[in-house]
Amino acid sequence: MPEATFTMIHQGFSYLLDPTPAQRALLASHTGASRFCHNFLLGVVLANWKENRDKKESGEEVTRESYLGTRQLDLQKLWYERRAESAPWFTDNASSTYNYAQLHLAQAFANYFAGRTRVPAFKSKGRSESFTLAGGSTRLVDSHHVRLSRIGDIKTYESMRKLYRHLERGRARILSVTVTERRGNYTLAFTAEMSRVIPAPRSPARVIGIDVGLTTLYTGATPDGTQVLSVANPRHYQSRQARLARAQRVASRRCGPRKGVAPSNRWRRANQRVQNVHADIANARRNLIHETTTMLAKNYDRIVVEDLNVKGMLKNHTLATHISDAAWGEFVRQLEYKATWYGSTVVRADRFFPSSKTCSSCGAVKAKLPLEIRTYHCETCGLTMDRDHNAAINLARCTSQPTSAGTRSVAGRGGEVRPKRRKLVVKAHPDEASTETLTLVGA
Template identity: 40%
Template sequence: MKRFQPQPGFVVQAYRFALDPNAAQEAALRSHCGAARAAYNWAVAWVTASWWQRKAEESYGVGEAQLTGWRPWSLPALRKAFNAAKHTDPRFVDWWEENSKEAYSTGLSNAAAAFDNYAKSKQGKRRGKRVGAPRFKSKRKARLSCRFTTGTIRVEPDGRHVTLPRLGTIRTHEPAVKLLSRVQAGTARVLSATVRYERGRWFVAFQVEVKRDIERVRRPDAAIGIDLGVKTLAVMADSTGEIRTVPNPKHLDGAMKRLRRASRVVSRRRGPDRRTGQQPSRRWEKANTHRNRVHHRVANLRADALHKLTTAVAAEYATVVVEDLNVAGMLRNRRLARRIADAGFGEIRRQLTYKTRRNGTRTVVADRWFPSSKTCSGCGVVKAKLPLHVRTYHCDACGLVLDRDDNAARNLAALAAVSTTGTGVAGDRDAQRVSKPRGADQKTRTTRRDHKATAERAGGATLPHQRQTETRDRTHPEALTLW
């Protein structure tokens, strides 16, 4: 599907509202989401059938020219094949007319995107973790979601109802006047709508093309470095040296007592059992709903706090410097995994990226191996080692004594000057990346040469005040390392 390109002066953003459907409307919503899942599974089975057929023919010695042809997985090809199969396939023939065509198109487009990601990952053209072949979606675990791109998609004039194809008019839990006023004024145009069930409630998200003027930030010449942590959520240092600390609200820790109590109640009720076909009791369903309500409240509180933090930062500074944290690796630490997940490091970076782009500013991403905590923010000397339990930074060269997180935030803020001059920046328009050789724990000549070459390729991305000193490893005196 061709990606939508907004007009000059317009941006594409989402307006999300909670829904209050009645029993019939909720059944229709679940039917549409189930149809999207069924279409996705059909597309996966239809494409992979040719793979298994070719593999079986090759085992029988069939030549390459006589093998069964590959089935395409482009969205137009999947739509054409599905429209021909839905009239005869016993999985769809009795009920496919009950749902909008957009429900099936949602599943087919998701399948086409999944096969594209798999092919690009197989060919080495996709960044990130390797993507496997698409698998079937379970009815029990699949997320309920459906997207509408054609038909009647609008907010009703009263601002309390929305209309979607085949679903009709559904009441919203909250007023939608913010989107309605923009549509009536001619400064917004609805492109699509996506319904989703999450956190115990149905939501509708409108993808809207909005005319939005770039808002000037309050400090257009200032930059800020943000060091994220668990004990303190964020330590922020601006280019003038001012340091601000954002405490970690720890929403999950505050709800653990209620969550444990609710979980004990659930465990004492008769729950479902797939092995024996046992159905849950009404008391189990009530207890499970109460437990889920605790989880949903924690998630809502976390999302609200992160949005307030990132909005305030993006509205004040022209340059925001954050670290490229290995959150997936940090979550493997069983002692800190729960608190790291509760902090939402990845969500903070994601929100800062699109909010700074929306304000006409930028987000600079420091390299994952940049020694922000080991570098002295005063003279630039880098320590060889700085264990995590050492929370105060002592510089042996200039005598600077500073909190570890405050020192890291100042070094991140100093990277804004490097990215401004273009030194060591290798990023895109949305999030620039400043790279720095690791050079902190590797102590061999080969590693030193590799890091030196990396620094040369990156344009020598060091801080303006940073200087390197030569040290010898005590255990291997012959290994000379540049720190």
């Protein structure tokens, strides 16, 4: 039996801030500075690209050296060269704000070059705005006050006691903190590096298979066939879609922001309502996923899930809204890191494991089973059962082995494998130079 181990993980903690009007002004100055830095550097790089394009068209030679670099250090250098002229007020804000704006822009460029996203976009004022500070520029004064450099001690609505205790006992270190303004509310999100006890993987006594469906969001069953989990699809998105469409229609009829023209107050209010619906949807979804995954990781030793090719499925547009609403990828992601915390094991069944098409009673496999057929009926043994329940039982009985104590796909054949996210380092802050991400302890 392997023993419990310690490992360093990155964990997020987020709290709602209660700033004074003076602090609000300072926070707004920082979000503005972060946006400016992003837009300014993006503008310089895009102008450089255009210049090179024009040169090429007129037959001039364009070498590799004609292009500005887009890595974080390149962007930082560019900022250092130009800030005195273009942003003489830059010293008003904490310096790491700019470092992170450059880092995030560099990541956006890296994603673009890797073919994962489109060209980085300019940030517009008044959407969800944020800035990030290095861990060294922040500390918790007590469980209800956070000190941000250049801004001061800001009160939080909720108690930060949990994080505060970890910090006090030297079990955690703040890597960075991101302040986000949404609809007039400021949220603070810490990324902390924590040493965490990883319990030894438990012997798989309690096994559950989880099937994701459209009518019933998550159906769970044990290998003996008992249905133990049924989370109805709240249709967060669909039910709020009418509300959202109405709000968006109203906003579209009002005078929104145009170049050089400030939006009308009536538009601001209408836009606020659109943002409220979006926030409602996001909160409800996040909450449901958190509750379900925590419950599963705490109560089961072996959790078998389908390894859905979410990206592939999203190409099917009729299903797309439902699948992305179900947020399956996020569900599995949370399940996997929570499993590591609680010592349980997540197994991703092979993408081609026919969990839906197999009869859980006699093992016969159907050639096909269209999605609209909600009941599984077996011609061989006569079993009639809810489609998702049948699939969950098959998953629970799936004998695939996890490749490590945490997660991993059992068979990675086919499909697109997402490249590892590259972690860039903020050079100006040596104490930040940790590239360690969540480490899984080998079995």
